[in-house]
Amino acid sequence: MTHPRIDTLQYANWSERIFRQMREGGVDAVHVTITYHENFRETVLNIEAWNRWFERFPDLIFQGCTARDITLAQQTGRTAIFFGAQNPSCIEDDIGLVQVLHRLGLRFMQLSYNNQSLLASGCYEAEDTGLTRMGREVVTEMNRVGLVVDMSHSGERSTLEAIEHSTRPIAITHANPASWHPARRNKSDHVLRALSESGGMLGFSVYPHHLRGGSACALADFCAMIARTADLMGTTHIGLGTDLCQDQPDSVVDWMRAGRWTKGRDLGEGSAENPGFPPMPDWFQDNRDFDRIAGGLRATGMSQDEVAAIMGGNWARFFADSFEGAQPLCQEAAQ
Amino acid sequence: MTHPRIDTLQYANWSERIFRQMREGGVDAVHVTITYHENFRETVLNIEAWNRWFERFPDLIFQGCTARDITLAQQTGRTAIFFGAQNPSCIEDDIGLVQVLHRLGLRFMQLSYNNQSLLASGCYEAEDTGLTRMGREVVTEMNRVGLVVDMSHSGERSTLEAIEHSTRPIAITHANPASWHPARRNKSDHVLRALSESGGMLGFSVYPHHLRGGSACALADFCAMIARTADLMGTTHIGLGTDLCQDQPDSVVDWMRAGRWTKGRDLGEGSAENPGFPPMPDWFQDNRDFDRIAGGLRATGMSQDEVAAIMGGNWARFFADSFEGAQPLCQEAAQ
Structure with a gap:
């Protein structure tokens, strides 16, 4: 097969149109967010909605x-949808839900989302106290069952402690280097180096608040940033995690930012002038635009193999190393 | 491999001792009850408890x-544990939970437990109004995903309608013929004939309230009843579903009978003189006693092949026909 094309973060207002765009764009696998602040039962409702999509559009x-x-997916001309959680509220205070949600297909879980969670500190807290007592236990359980620790929205100390404590490589599925654009959500070179040295992966985000120049960021600037990060992390520990939130109303970004933790409004990465979803760059509007990124990477002087690795090959290797646990998904698989 | 030994109903106070008795008794597969009146979240807690048993005693x-x-199980000298629900409260009012619970391993679900449910009438209701609107939808969904309709505790009309409406054979996992012992939980010859004619299965119960003579029922009487039922249903549509509730305190039978649906007490199959769990017959105390039943069946004049079919071969065929749905359990299984 040719090299796969993989995106490790999308949270769209799903529709047949978007699924067809995935096919047009040759996207073989997508890590989709199925839950933010939802509790377990609410997360299961979201899984049920996905089951209906799978039944309707096989x-x-x-x-x-x-x-x-x-x-x-490559053999059958379809897109494989892998589930992820951006916050650990889906496991509530119950470590047993790690295995249950893995069985239901969860493959990534962030230990925190901007705020302090039961497991770790978020990148918007004034103080980052690192992994909590429960956080260490849950990382061990995630390692056991094959659920990837994702630190995209966590604080620096929590992220370094997760890298240290986890016995399997972790991921930052959607963020960029802070050295390029110093947003709170972007990551220091110190974190990125520790991530790649431990075998972890970074997915580059196209979400405008993570881009230098925001929505106006040029494709060449984005790709030059990837090339520089490849020098820092190596070409085998980077991929794409676009953070595409296609067709979502602004009420959704309000939910992502404020959940049920405040009666007020939290603007997160936004501002009073720009409180909603920012417009995506003109060179990445939807799933049909991945060729542009591949072209932009080639234009930086990268080899075809390096570009293929970044467009999906590296994530494919990481998926292969990460999703299966000490016990097989089904017993028969052990035969 | 030799013929498997399968029991399609146990609800014990689980322990390492009982699991070791399963091995001593050569029991290859057991359908265990994981939930009665529990809602979805409570059922998941019970699954979590089972996950811990699986992790502790692999x-x-x-x-x-x-x-x-x-x-x-036969190849590795272990017992395969298949999950079942005795009441549909685990799916609440949400048909999407059928697929979710199947993914978590549920393989049998009763449409009602003694009382009226959202899906069907129970065998203790004064009137049996058959499958409800939701009941018909849920049976169709259970057929689709591979979750077996179990009518052990349902009323006669509901059972006949389930047989009629279901496109896959159904099961009565634990009951006996009412013609032998006219308990409300036992089934009429009319139901048993409709069951076998549709390809369904009956599991004979050893629970004393289902036995003629109760706890004092003789093994020879029990086995003669099985032989007569074989004449009615054929030797290929019957098996064992002992209803073994080993080591349970009487508080558990109170929960089984009264759940949260009454503030009072419901004695169910019991009586004021005998309100708790009745003592099991001396010839079936635990999982080590299946050889006695096999011997008793041989003594009725059945062939070795017929006995092997009843001791597990028939259930193995039914399991093979029943647990896989229109969509494979994992996509990779479709490859």
Whole structure:
């Protein structure tokens, strides 16, 4: 098969149109956010909604469980959908839900989302106290079952402690280097180096608040940043995690930022002048635009193999190493 | 492999001792009740408890997903544990939970437990109005995903309508013929004939309230009843579903009977003189006693093959036909 094309973060207002765009764009696998601040039962409702998408559009999408599903997607001309949680509220205060949600298909879980969670500090807290007592236990359990620790929205100390404590490589599925654009959500070179040295992966975000120049950021600038990060982290520990929030109303970004933790409004990465979803750069509007990024990477002087690795090959290797636990998904798989 | 030994109903106070008795008794697969009146979240807590048993005793038990796990159990000297629900309260009012619970391993679900449910009437209701609107929808969904309709505690009309409406054979996992012992939980010859003619299965119960003579019922009488039922239903549509509730305190039978639906007490099959769990017959105390039943069946004049079919072969065939849905458990299984 040719190299797969993989995006490790999308949270769209899902529709047949978007699934068809995934096919047009040749996207073999997508890590989709299925839950932010939802509790377990609410998260299961979201899984039920996905089950209905899978039932309605079996020719376009299917649920991804293991890295072998990337190959299956390529062979059958469909997109494998891998579930992720941006906040650990879906496991409530119950470590047993880690295995239950993994069984239901969860493959990534952030330990915190901007705020302090039961597990770790978020990148918007004034103080980052690192992994909590429960956080250490949950990381160990996530390692056991094959649920990837994602620190995209966590604070620096929590992220370094997760890298240290986790026995399997972790991911920052959607963020950029702070040295390029010093947003709170972007990551220091210190974190990025520790991430790649431990075998972890960074997915580059196209969300305008993570881009130098915001929505006006040029493709060449974005790709030059990737090339520089490749010098820092190596070409095998980077991929794409676009953070595409296609077709969402602004009420959704309000929910992402404020959940139920405040009666007020939290603008997060936004501002009073720009409180809603920012417009995506003109060179990345939807799933049909991945060729542009591939072209932009080639234009930086990267080899075809390096570009293929960044466009999905590296994530495919990481998926293969990450999603299967000490116990097989089904017993029969052990035969 | 030799013929498997399968029991389609146990609800014990689980312990390492009981799992070891399963091994001593050569029991390859057990359908265990994981939930009665629990809602979805409470049922998931029970699954979490089972996950801990599986993690603690991987050399004795593992979770069964498909009929192939019966063979795996035989090959590895362990017991495959298949989950079942005695009441549909675990799906609440949400048909989407059928697929979710199937993914978590649920393989049997009763449409009602003694009382009226959202889906069907129970065998203790004064009137049986058959499958409800939701009941018909849920049976169709259970057929689609591979979750077996179990009518052990349902009323006669509901059971006949479930047989009629279901496109896949259904099961009565634990009951006996009412013609032998006219308990409300036992089934009429009319139901048993409709069950076998539609390809369904009956599991004979050893629970004393289902036995002629109760706890004093003789093994020879029990086995003669099985032989007569074989004449009615054929030897290929019957098996064992002992209803073994080993080591349970009487508070558990109170929960089974009264759940949260009454502030009073409901004695169910019991009586004021005998309100708790009745003592099991001396010839079936625990999982080590299946040889006695096999011997008793041989003594009725059945062939070795017929006895093997009743001791597990028939259930193995039914499991193979029943647990896989229109969509595979994991996509990769479709490859």
